[in-house]
Each structure stands twice: as structure tokens, then as C-alpha cells.
Amino acid sequence: xxxxxxxxxxxxxxxxxxxxxxxxxxxxxxxxxxxxxxxxxxxxxxxxxxxxxxxxxxxxxxxxxxxxxxxxxxxxxxxxxxxxxxxxxxxxxxxxxxxxxxxxxxxxxxxxxxxxxxxxxxxxxxxxxxxxxxxxxxxxxxxxxxxxxxxxxxxxxxxxxxxxxxxxxxxxxxxxxxxxxxxxxxxxxxxxxxxxxxxxxxxxxxxxxxxxxxx
Numbered sequence: 176x177x178x179x180x181x182x183x184x185x186x187x188x189x190x191x192x193x194x195x196x197x198x199x200x201x202x203x204x205x206x207x208x209x210x211x212x213x214x215x216x217x218x219x220x221x222x223x224x225x226x227x228x229x230x231x232x233x234x235x236x237x238x239x240x241x242x243x244x245x246x247x248x249x250x251x252x253x254x255x256x257x258x259x260x261x262x263x264x265x266x267x268x269x270x271x272x273x274x275x276x277x278x279x280x281x282x283x284x285x286x287x288x289x290x291x292x293x294x295x296x297x298x299x300x301x302x303x304x305x306x307x308x309x310x311x312x313x314x315x316x317x318x319x320x321x322x323x324x325x326x327x328x329x330x331x332x333x334x335x336x337x338x339x340x341x342x343x344x345x346x347x348x349x350x351x352x353x354x355x356x357x358x359x360x361x362x363x364x365x366x367x368x369x370x371x372x373x374x375x376x377x378x379x380x381x382x383x384x385x386x387x388x389x390x
Contacts, residue, residue, distance in 0.1 A: 176244070179253035179286050189257060189365060191381055193328040196346035198386075201321035205289065206259075206282040207235055209313045218274040219260075224310075228281050229258065231301070231310035236283045238297040243288070256284040257381075261361040269357055271337055280361075282319075291316055321363070325352065326383035328367075332375035339382055352386040360385035 182189065185204075191197050209228045219225050236255045243251045261280040263269060269277075294316040302311060325347055329339040347354055356362050365381035 176250045176252055179251060179288070181253055181256055181284065181286060185284070188326075189367075189381065191326050191328045193330055196325060196327045196343055198350065198352075199324050199326055199383075201324050201383075203318055203320040205285045205287055205316070205318050207232055207239075207285055207294070208280055208282045208315050208317055208319075209310060210280050211278070211310075211313070213275055213277045213279070215275050219277075219279075225279070225281075227308060227310040228279075228313070231308065231314055232258070232281050232283055234301045234305060235294075235297055235311075235314055236285075238300050239285065239289060239293065242293065242297055242300070251286075251288055253286050257365050257367050258283060259363065259365045261363055263356075263361040269362060271340065271362070285316070289316065321383070321385055323387065324363075324383050324385050325354075326363075326381055329380045329382050330376075330378070332378060333380070336380070336382060343382065343384060347384075347386060351389045353389045355385040355387055 187197075187199060188201060191199075209232050211224045211228045213219060213222045214224060217223075233255075240253065240255050243253070259282040261282065262277050263279075264276050265278060266276060298311065298314060305311070325343050327339060327343060329336055344354065346352075354360070363381075363383040363385075365383065367380065368378040
């Protein structure tokens with residue numbers, strides 16, 4: 176059986192240092208994706224749509240993994256990668272403390288071996304097991320290149336992310352970089368910790384912002 180070590184292959188993108196801010200070039204990668212919007216008066220932790228989107232994308236990701244692992248010809252094993260979220264607003268300025276106007280794209284990195292046909296077969300399997308849903312209807316396979324980004328590892332509750340973002344902004348200014356969040360770019364979080372299982376102070380989240388050279 177072939178094994179694809181995605182965590183090792185993309186270590187620099189998914190296991191950054193907590194001690195420093197890093198400038199990285201994110202290449203074209205393949206993802207399962209699902210789009211949504213946080214309902215008014217809610218946040219990600221209590222949004223019904225966000226919960227449904229999360230369940231749908233995880234269900235698909237694990238179905239894909241086991242489909243490839245158990246296929247009779249050329250089986251392939253690989254890890255299900257961390258859930259990622261792109262966040263932005265379409266009215267005003269993105270504020271990490273104001274969440275009920277957020278739009279999002281949830282993503283999970285997939286190996287290049289996944290084809291549109293394999294994706295469609297896995298999606299049909301999920302529908303047979305779980306029944307159809309609006310979140311499943313929104314799932315798609317796509318490739319995306321984030322490009323030049325500043326990132327670091329944030330450890331602690333999501334509410335303290337602004338402190339880490341200040342460090343990232345300082346790094347950008349010191350290195351002649353302009354934050355593209357709000358200029359077509361999106362706030363990017365990669366959830367290495369599960370808030371349902373980890374204490375808030377132990378949560379690990381990669382924070383990544385697309386940037387451009389100032390001037």
C-alpha cells in the first residue's frame with residue numbers, strides 16, 4: 176500500500192513556529208471546500224450552518240480516505256488534514272471580535288491523487304449514509320494558490336488571537352509588507368486543536384494572512 180505523508184510534505188505550512196512570525200509562499204494545492212455565512216446574532220461556536228458545514232466536510236474527507244485505502248487496486252493511505260477556515264466580510268472592515276457578519280470557506284487539504292470522479296463517488300456515499308443536506312450540496316473540489324503569506328502558530332483561546340495578529344502586523348511593517356486582508360485577501364485559520372476536546376489555553380491555531388510587497 177502506498178502511503179502519502181502529507182503532514183511531512185507540507186510541514187512548513189501546517190506546523191509553523193510559535194516563537195516567530197514566518198514569511199511563506201503557499202503553492203497551488205487541492206482542497207475540499209464548502210462556503211457559508213455566520214447567522215446574525217451568532218458566532219462560529221453556535222452557528223447551525225457552520226456546524227452543518229463542518230460535519231459535511233469532515234464526513235466527506237474521511238469517506239475519501241477510506242475509499243482510497245480500501246480500494247482493491249493500488250490502495251493509498253494518507254492522513255485527514257486539519258480543518259481550515261477562510262474568513263472575510265462584505266460590508267465594512269473585517270473585525271475579529273465582531274463575528275456575525277462573517278462569510279467563510281471551510282477547507283481540508285486533499286492529495287493530488289483525488290480526482291473529480293473520486294470526489295463525486297465519495298460525496299454520493301456520504302449522501303447514502305447521512306441523507307442529503309444543503310451543506311453537502313455546497314461541497315466542491317478545487318485548487319487554490321494562496322501565494323505570499325505571513326503566518327505563525329497561535330496557542331490559546333480564539334479570543335486572544337488579536338494579540339498574535341498584532342505581532343504579525345508588526346512583522347509586516349518591519350519587512351515592508353502590506354496585509355491583503357480587506358484588500359481581496361482573507362483571514363486564514365488552520366485548526367490544529369479541537370475545541371471540543373482541548374482546554375482553551377491549549378488550542379493550537381495557525382494564523383495566516385496573504386501579503387504583498389509594499390510600494
